[in-house]
Amino acid sequence: MEALILSCGGSPEPLQYCIKNYTQDFVYFLCSKDTVDIAEEIIKKENINEDKYKVKIVSNHESLDDCYAKSREIIEELQKDFENIHVDFTGGTKPMVAGLVLASIGEKCLYTYVGSKNPESRDKEGRGIVLDGFEKIKEQKDPYEVYAVMEFNRGMDFFNKYQFSAAKSNFIEASKKLESRSLKEIAELFVDIVDVYDSWDKFNNLYNNQPIKTAFYNIDYQIENSGNLKQYFNENQPLFFKQLKNNWNFLELKVARKGLIEPDNVKYYLPDLLNNAYRRIEEGKFDDAVARLYRAIELIAQLGLTNEGIIKINVLKQNKEFKIDLNIIEGIEDEKIRSFIYQLKEYEIALRRGKTHIGIGSSQSYELLSKFGVDYAKDYLADKKLKSNVGSRNGSILAHGLHPIDEKMAMKLYGQVLTYSKRAFPEIVKYMDMADFPKFE
Numbered sequence: 001m002e003a004l005i006l007s008c009g010g011s012p013e014p015l016q017y018c019i020k021n022y023t024q025d026f027v028y029f030l031c032s033k034d035t036v037d038i039a040e041e042i043i044k045k046e047n048i049n050e051d052k053y054k055v056k057i058v059s060n061h062e063s064l065d066d067c068y069a070k071s072r073e074i075i076e077e078l079q080k081d082f083e084n085i086h087v088d089f090t091g092g093t094k095p096m097v098a099g100l101v102l103a104s105i106g107e108k109c110l111y112t113y114v115g116s117k118n119p120e121s122r123d124k125e126g127r128g129i130v131l132d133g134f135e136k137i138k139e140q141k142d143p144y145e146v147y148a149v150m151e152f153n154r155g156m157d158f159f160n161k162y163q164f165s166a167a168k169s170n171f172i173e174a175s176k177k178l179e180s181r182s183l184k185e186i187a188e189l190f191v192d193i194v195d196v197y198d199s200w201d202k203f204n205n206l207y208n209n210q211p212i213k214t215a216f217y218n219i220d221y222q223i224e225n226s227g228n229l230k231q232y233f234n235e236n237q238p239l240f241f242k243q244l245k246n247n248w249n250f251l252e253l254k255v256a257r258k259g260l261i262e263p264d265n266v267k268y269y270l271p272d273l274l275n276n277a278y279r280r281i282e283e284g285k286f287d288d289a290v291a292r293l294y295r296a297i298e299l300i301a302q303l304g305l306t307n308e309g310i311i312k313i314n315v316l317k318q319n320k321e322f323k324i325d326l327n328i329i330e331g332i333e334d335e336k337i338r339s340f341i342y343q344l345k346e347y348e349i350a351l352r353r354g355k356t357h358i359g360i361g362s363s364q365s366y367e368l369l370s371k372f373g374v375d376y377a378k379d380y381l382a383d384k385k386l387k388s389n390v391g392s393r394n395g396s397i398l399a400h401g402l403h404p405i406d407e408k409m410a411m412k413l414y415g416q417v418l419t420y421s422k423r424a425f426p427e428i429v430k431y432m433d434m435a436d437f438p439k440f441e
Contacts, residue, residue, distance in 0.1 A: 001025050003082040005074055007100050008035040009091030012042050014114035018088045019046050021137055022112075026082065027053040028074050030092065030100060032061035038091075058096060067099025075104050090114040106150050111140035147183060148174035155190060156440035162279050164198035182228045189222060189229060193244075197437060200251075201276065211255045216248035236441070243438035250434040260317050267303050270296065270421055271431040277414060279437065286410040287398045293410075293417045294393050300417075300424045301365035301377065308372050312357040323357035324368075326350065337371045376423040386420075389413045 004024040006015050008031040019027065019042070027048060029039040039055050042048075056074055060066045078085055087109045089097045101111075115138045144150050155170035168191055175187035196215045199207045207215040223229045223241065233241040254268035273296050280289035302322040305311055310332075312325035329341050341347055346358040360368065369377035380386065392409055395401035421428050 001082045002084040002086055003028060003078045004086045004088065005030060005071075005078070005100065005104070006039075007089050007092035007096045008032075008039050008042075009093070009096075010035065010038065011091065012038050012045070014090045015042055015088070016046060018090065018112060018114055018137060019048075022086060024086060025052070026078070028078065029053065029055045030067075030071060030074060030096060031055055031057050032093065032096065033057060033059075034061070035092070058099075061093045062095055064095040064099050064102075067093075067096045068103050069099075071100040071103030075107060079107070084110065086110045086112065088112045088114065105142060106144035108145070109142060111142060113138050113140060145177065146179065148177045148187065151177065152187070152190075155194075159194055159197070160439045162201065162283055162437070164194050164201065168194045168198070185226065185228055186232055189219070192222075193219060201279070201437075203272075203276070205255045211251075211257065213248060213251035213255050216244070216251060220245065220248060240438040240440055243436065246434045246436075247438070250431060253431075254435075261320050263306055263311070263313060263316065266306055266316070267425050268431060268435075270299055270303060270425055271428050272435050273299060274414075274418060274421060274428075275432055275435050275437070277417075281407065281410050281414065284407070286405040286407055287396050289410045290393045290396060290405045290413055291398050293413050294390065294399075296417050296421065297390065298362040298365065300420055301362055301369060301380075303424055304369045304372075304374055304377060305365060308369070308374075315357060321359065323359050326356050326358065334371070337368070340368055340371055376420055380420060383416075386413075386416045389416060 002022075002024050003026040004019065004022060005028045006018065008015065008029050015038075027043075029042075031039050036055060036057060043053055056070050058067050058070045075085065085104065085107065087100060087104050089100050089111070090113050092100075104111075115136055151170045151174035155167045155174065158164070158167035158170060171187050171190040171194060175184055175191065178184045178187060192215075196207055196212065196219065199215075200212055205212055223233055250268070250272075254265050254272060256262040256265055273292055277289045277292035277296065280286070280292065302311075305322065305324070306316075310324055310328050312323045312328075315321055315323045324341065326341070326347070329338060332338055341358075344358070344360065344364070346360060350356070350358045363381075366377045366380050370381060389409065389412055392403070392405065393399055393413070395403045396405050397403065418428075425431075
């Protein structure tokens, strides 16, 4: 089923020519008060049945806003009953034509314009209307389809909302649709960009079996060595490109070779984790955010223990686990520290099994740090408000209970965790800014 929309001007002949040359099941005339009689003349001459047409009158044919609104009414009405909509914008005032095209763009319509076969086919020395009998229908392409505007816009919007799978699907569709090689190159790069950020958002340090920072190098290399890509980002996405470079610099600090963990780059996991938590808050996934913040509390203590030099390095590098090195503990002169470790159940188990390292929980980590005289650890142990908010996490559906976390609680805990993070890692805000995901403009 196909419907034809005609913007109606002062000449009936081009519109009649369009009607005769296209099969349609319904004709909708977009008219001004002055051109209703033209529509009626066409209906009569073409013998269009009463149930096969409608007339929509624009109250102000010189108002783009009014013309657009009436055109949208037509489009939305026809979409209920017709699979295909054919828009011919030959007649009418410029605002009528512009309003009709704007209202239908991106709706997968067929566009036509009745022009002339050659310049001699118009009056006024080739500048006037097309002479009767010299008409030629010229099909037009929907710019939204040609340039995949809808797919690009949706892909960017999904990326900005961290919905990476949906963003990737839209950019892939754009790449398939585009005829322009330069635009296709942009769409294909966007697919790679989405893939890399999706991987990073899932805490993957490796991408395609290489450190994820290598993927950022490859993206940057493509942009810098393609005149088309560099021009696009410089002119359309300068802030995105700048932040992409910041992200690359951050990952150079965080990610060691072949995905291993090095003591010097462990601290960069904390700003990354806090940013990830805040992205979940932005998405409205408050339970997910709080689960990450709970992990951040533990990571703060683990970073502190790493700074004190008592974490077993080879276990950290290879297994990505924070374990207390018992050989180092034996060499510590402070009796309070040795005594604290020796009275732990984990220590007794390690002795029986002949192990030289133990893992301890979050609270024990802070207690141990307090023995080292770390002020933020002492404050944490005395912080009743933080413990109360952490308790709400324990009752959440992602922990031990069935209570959902709301935005207020998530933001409150985020603020508290950030405060302790700054004390453990004074430069953390700087690196959080470096690691912040870019957004398309």
